[in-house]
Amino acid sequence: MTGTAARTLGLLTDGLDGRLSVPPHEVAFPAGARIFDEGRPADRFWILLTGRVALDIEVPGGPPPVVETLGPGDLLGWSWFFPPHVWHLGAVSVDATRVLEYDAVAVRSLCEQDPALGYRVARAVGAVVGERLKATRIRLLDLYGPRVAGGLGTVGP
């Protein structure tokens, strides 16, 4: 882990360690466990230690398609930070997964009380949201599909 994931982990945890009445604790999910459902209150968040988690979205008449997978070092969940504090996607473990679980309600209230900490956490969460937005925009181009100008994987029938 050398990139965004590692930086996020540092930014988030450095400011929080030792300041939560319920300290972050390790939780294990077996493969295939649903971690949260779309539309439910976002009252926790997790940092992945091992394994992978798939983010999915409800569609009528079939299993929820996976829109992105997360791996070690990634932040699982950012909806807890922004109103209305409700998950906008679902999450299910792909492999046996270990995570560090945080009490999001407690972190939010700490951020309200301590603006310097709040700024730090906002930067960390904002960086994750920004990275995922960038990735989503690139995927919107359907780069490997038919005809976007420029490059090998781009041409199509």
Added chain:
Amino acid sequence: MTVPVPHRVVRSTAETSDTTTVLLEPEGPGLAPFRPGQFAMMYAFGRGEAPISVSGWEPPGAGGSCGRLVHTVRAVGAVSAALRGLRPGDRVGVRGPYGTGWDLAAAEGCDVLVVAGGLGLAPLRPLVAELVDGPGRFGSCSVLVGARTPADLLYRGTLRTWAASPRVAVATTVDRPGPGWTGDVGVVTALLDRVAFHPPGTAAFVCGPEVMMRATARELVHRGVPAQRIQLSLERTMHCGTGHCGHCQLGPVLLCRDGPVVGWDRAERLLTVREL
């Protein structure tokens, strides 16, 4: 301009719905040996010529010439559709080798990252073959592959063979998973978090759509990989293949002669040139 050497198709294998790999045998003396990352001008008789990377070869023929050539072609227009439609026994003209090729020697002693998007895996395949089969002159080696869907992944059998090798770690991701896909979903740069490498001592080889190559190179630089150790294959349209016609000029660079493989320290500026 050199004359195309007639080759006969020995085998053609459908990779995906629009992409086929052909194995070609020279009808007479073969071409000079290719290096990974170089390309040939392939001439579909009566249709025209297209630059196509060499995606493999079989043992060299007599007199140091290149033996059988492997090319993977995606049908996008008249020429590539004709090449994709080649069947065993068909004839095709081939000239080459052209272009700079990957500089694997520059990666000696480094961790190696190979990052491929879509058809970009074709020119990288012979490079990975050298990493897998060659003597251990490198640190950790990782192959990261992105595709549109699981069905669009090229060389699935080869990917499995590589994944079983202790020499390389292989990670794949798709934009659109289908039922039953348990691999990763997302952009290929997200796979950089799945493999171990020491950024200042890493060399990267990147090929795919330009947007993907830019995003990958920027992310690598951001993590501390030196720009000059990131090699990209700039595969914009070209015509003569020999640096004469100027069709593939990108700024001061003639891509068929000075490329297609270019370091990110030079490519970053060039990729802002829209025309071509």
